Amino acid sequence: MPSTKPRPSGSRRLSEVELDEDEVLIEGFIAILDGTNVRITAVLERTCVYVDRGGDRRLARKTDLWVEADKLPIRRRGIG
Structure with a gap:
């Protein structure tokens, strides 16, 4: 189920x-x-995996990644 919590717009880490x-x-x-x-x-606890231009998987720290917070795909965990 997608999250319905409003998130502030704008670029942030x-x-x-x-x-x-x-x-x-x-x-x-x-x-x-x-x-x-x-x-x-x-998406891991402190890092994320991304694919570079050569097709290789790489790790990046969440502090180094910039996103639009209000556009992220966030969902609520199911119960059970």
């Missing part, structure tokens, strides 16, 4: 985006890393 206890950030979104758009393929 992914590490600054607050999630509620029952919310999960879903992979498959675009972030900016060192001025370049990258597609996030996995």
Whole structure:
């Protein structure tokens, strides 16, 4: 179920985006890393996996990734 919590718009570090206890950030979104758009393929606790131009998977710290917080794919965890 998608989250209905309003998020402030504007660019911010992914590490600054607050999630509620029952919310999960879903992979498959675009972030900016060192001025370049990258597609996030996995979200971990402090890092994310992205695919570089050569097709290799790489790790990036959430503090280095910039996103539009109000456009992130966030969903609520199911019960059970």
